[in-house]
Amino acid sequence: MSHDAVALLAGPPDRRALTKALVAAGPDLRVRFSADGAVVELLDSEGRLFAAMQAAQRLALSAEAERLLADGIGDDLPAQPYWVEARGAELAGADTAGAVGRFVRNLVERLGGAVWEPEPRLARGDAFLDGTTDHPAVTTRTDRAVVVVQDRPLVPLSPWIVDAVAVHGREGRRLQVVTPSTSRITHALRSVLVDPTARWVVQAPDGAYFDGFSGVPLVWDEQEAFVVDRSARVEDGPHEAYRAPVGVPGSHLLVELRVEHPAGRALVLGSAAELLAERLGGSPPSLWGTSEPLPQAWDRAVVTRLCRERAPGQTMFAFTGPPESVRGEGVLPFSGIQRVVRSASGVRESVSLAVGRPAGEEPDLDVLSSLVAELAGRDVLRTMTVQRAAGRPDLTYEPRWSGFPLPVGLAVGAEGVSEIGADRALSAPVRGVPFGPPLTPSVWYRVGDGTEPGAWERFRGLMGHLHPDGDPAGPPSGGT
Numbered sequence: 001m002s003h004d005a006v007a008l009l010a011g012p013p014d015r016r017a018l019t020k021a022l023v024a025a026g027p028d029l030r031v032r033f034s035a036d037g038a039v040v041e042l043l044d045s046e047g048r049l050f051a052a053m054q055a056a057q058r059l060a061l062s063a064e065a066e067r068l069l070a071d072g073i074g075d076d077l078p079a080q081p082y083w084v085e086a087r088g089a090e091l092a093g094a095d096t097a098g099a100v101g102r103f104v105r106n107l108v109e110r111l112g113g114a115v116w117e118p119e120p121r122l123a124r125g126d127a128f129l130d131g132t133t134d135h136p137a138v139t140t141r142t143d144r145a146v147v148v149v150q151d152r153p154l155v156p157l158s159p160w161i162v163d164a165v166a167v168h169g170r171e172g173r174r175l176q177v178v179t180p181s182t183s184r185i186t187h188a189l190r191s192v193l194v195d196p197t198a199r200w201v202v203q204a205p206d207g208a209y210f211d212g213f214s215g216v217p218l219v220w221d222e223q224e225a226f227v228v229d230r231s232a233r234v235e236d237g238p239h240e241a242y243r244a245p246v247g248v249p250g251s252h253l254l255v256e257l258r259v260e261h262p263a264g265r266a267l268v269l270g271s272a273a274e275l276l277a278e279r280l281g282g283s284p285p286s287l288w289g290t291s292e293p294l295p296q297a298w299d300r301a302v303v304t305r306l307c308r309e310r311a312p313g314q315t316m317f318a319f320t321g322p323p324e325s326v327r328g329e330g331v332l333p334f335s336g337i338q339r340v341v342r343s344a345s346g347v348r349e350s351v352s353l354a355v356g357r358p359a360g361e362e363p364d365l366d367v368l369s370s371l372v373a374e375l376a377g378r379d380v381l382r383t384m385t386v387q388r389a390a391g392r393p394d395l396t397y398e399p400r401w402s403g404f405p406l407p408v409g410l411a412v413g414a415e416g417v418s419e420i421g422a423d424r425a426l427s428a429p430v431r432g433v434p435f436g437p438p439l440t441p442s443v444w445y446r447v448g449d450g451t452e453p454g455a456w457e458r459f460r461g462l463m464g465h466l467h468p469d470g471d472p473a474g475p476p477s478g479g480t
Helices: 015-025 063-068 096-111 159-169 187-193 271-281 300-310 367-377 414-420 455-466
Strands: 003-009 030-034 039-043 049-054 082-088 113-116 145-149 174-180 184-186 199-203 209-211 217-221 225-228 250-261 287-289 315-320 334-343 346-358 381-390 406-412 432-435 442-446
Touching: 003 096, 015 039, 015 096, 049 096, 082 096, 096 113, 145 159, 145 225, 159 174, 159 187, 174 187, 174 225, 184 187, 187 315, 187 334, 199 225, 250 271, 271 334, 271 346, 271 367, 300 315, 367 381, 367 406, 367 432, 367 442, 381 414, 406 414, 406 455, 414 442
Parallel strands: 145 174, 174 199
Antiparallel strands: 003 082, 003 113, 030 039, 039 049, 049 082, 199 209, 209 217, 217 225, 250 346, 250 381, 287 315, 315 334, 334 346, 381 406, 406 442, 432 442
């Protein structure tokens, strides 16, 4: 179990204010610093991790707090408030929720601001949801996995989770995030949990557990943590809670883009993400960060500097469009994930973008061909796939069935076309539109409009033609 609380502060917390707030949390608790001082941990008399508090982050926009916490929570705050998050463990006989609540309230009383504490929704009683480990995010650790319990309405890709993945991933343990069935997750967290080594575990109202993406029943295993319940009857299908309708219907346009640049000191990253966002979302990105909340205003030079500092390792970060409160006409909700890594021939950027629309609004899919033309003209395109899926317009995800994504199109860059052979690439069963030099073109294949179930058959035929010795792609096994 987890007990989370956030203080949104009008001014930066100084050492005196933090010390007073820590004493208010629990005068008998012992203080320990971790993560190079970025996290303060409170230990009880037995040396158990009782609660933890993160260093303050200054948000570039107070609307980021509204996106993740509650509408209107930033109304009386400065434009750039400070976010301080506290997290308490679930320990028998200990009021950890009270401790983190006292901590954030004390800060707000001294510095001004707002307090956010979610109403508990997870049922107590299962031993694997209680307890504490040596990591603030991790409730339970098995031989193969770590379990992070999040009892909040919207679960973000928090610094706690990012650090848990980094620390325990090196040990070969998989991430499992447990939420109640009333919770949603952000696009950024979803991008982590859809990895085959991770799992979104949902507690249903009846106390059972199921996979948040597929609805498959899950049970606890002492070594593996949550696993598929092999005793469940196939004919019963997904859990009943997973079959409930999505709360707010809409659609997502999903783009996976891979570009590659020659390495060089003059290279500034992020142009591909900007191009996608502007053409499909109506605006360049507004905020970015390596975890949520996204604290920084979009700045390609700063993004590039971070990637250089982390090279040759991979850098992953999230970005979003303008918040609803300042969204101009023609600007849509969008969220993305970008990964940057050195490759044998340069620097590779992989961008995953989701653009949301309310039910009944249709995207302009004709813009995709001009997007491919632009990327081909820059000589950076490697591949781009486009799909449509049902989903909430705000780009958060419920543990509900909303159908498979359906293919819209595929673009192959000049390098890939050269490997396939231009003649073969242009004689595919789906008509290809070439862009660029005739001998070394990039090709765009428009498969459908993302609403026709038969589009998967056309996509399989296309992939089988382009890669006759490979395994043609098909629809994913999980939900959207």
